Amino acid sequence: DNEVATQSNSGSPQAQHVSQRRIIIRTVNMQLVVTDIAASLDQISKLAKRFEGWVVSSDRSLTHRGAIAIRVPSDQLDDVILLLRGMAEEVESEISTSEDVTDEYVDIQSRLTNQQATESALLRLLDRAETVEEALNVQRELSKVQQEIERMEGRIKFLEETSAFSLVSVQLKLAPSEMPVDAGEDQTVSPRIPARFRATFTPAAGIDEFNFTWDFGDGSEPVFSNRTAPTIEGDKRVTATITHFYSDVKNSPYIVEIEMDGFGETGVTEGSDILIVTVTDIPTVEVFAGEGFVIDQGEEAEFSGSFTRPEGLTNVNYKWDFGDGTAPETGLIPEGSTRVVTAHVYEDFRPFAYQAVLTITADSEVGEVEVASPLTVVVTEKPAWTVAGWDARDTGRTA
Secondary structure, eight states: OHHHHHHHHTSSHHHHHHTTSOOEEEEEEEEEEESOHHHHHHHHHHHHHHTTOEEEEEEOOSSSEEEEEEEEEGGGHHHHHHHHHHTOSEEEEEEEEEEEOHHHHHHHHHHHHHHHHHHHHHHHHHHHOOSHHHHHHHHHHHHHHHHHHHHHHHHHHHHHHHHHEEEEEEEEEEOOEEOOEEOOSOEEEOTTSOEEEOOEEOOOTTEEEEEEEEEOSSSSOOEEEOOEEEOSSTTOEEEOOEEEOOOOSTTOSEEEEEEEEEEETTEEEEEEEEEEEEEOOOOOOOEEOOOOEEEETTSEEEEEEEEOOOTTOEEEEEEEEOSSSSOOEEEEOOTTOOEEEEEEEOOOOOSSOEEEEEEEEEEETTEEEEEEEEEEEEEEOOOOOEETTEEGGGTTOOO
């Protein structure tokens, strides 16, 4: 029995090696970004063979992704990891775990020794069996013991191999190519007025699926979409228009960023761009068309309106609509002027007042400003001519 136990403990070089040290199973999982999936899989396979290891599995079902698992000697694992890092454009993640199975290994060895001793005893009993029934009973027990011995020897072999050869699982992702993206011109908007965003980009040939995300820089949730459209400018495409509302001017200006990625038969691509959004209040313009007045029909009426002119206004125009069906008077107001003076003749009398309106329009950095102010004009009937008691209105009358 002692001879059998000794042989089990020293039956293989690996068993002799692990009996002198702690039995540690090391496993490494890596995610690498590489420039060529096929070439990287080939490199890693050759790396395993170079260190007298082997490839456990390999997957190259996608053009822009791949996976490979290798086993390498555990005492050379750190060297292998350094070489794997060196062949990557970027190491996205690296997770290393260590499991000490020394106690399990020693326990199985001890139980294996006992089972082998039991096997020897049962073999001796089998040799001394005098009846078929005795032999069958011993054989039945012997089979159970031998099955347990096989299971233990298999587990011992597994622990020896996995501690001697570490498993390295590598996920490969193709390094994306650069895609030109134009987020558009900087914008100036006012609170609660919609700001619209649409980017232009030029993908590489073979890239036909796209995702993009707008981050508006104000703490709101980014907006994700995959809707794009071609343009008449060759290979250029545009994203769907995204609308966003800024609530106030407090933290203006905002940095708005778009991030895009695309993929297809030729690989993956990505790009990004930013623009600046300035949020400011719409300039307040106050317009006063003047006080209402009374005038006789046919006489020239003078209109004098005024307005406030805050800084930042350009292209300031006026429009006087006299309310009598004649064409409105329009014009450009000179720089620095805040008054609009004109004259108009009401040719017709009517029993109710005319409504004249002065409208001021201007451009500002947040858009067009338009403000109007009305005034009433009462036109009285022109008096008839009277000569020596004769009224011209009596023409045609009979006495």
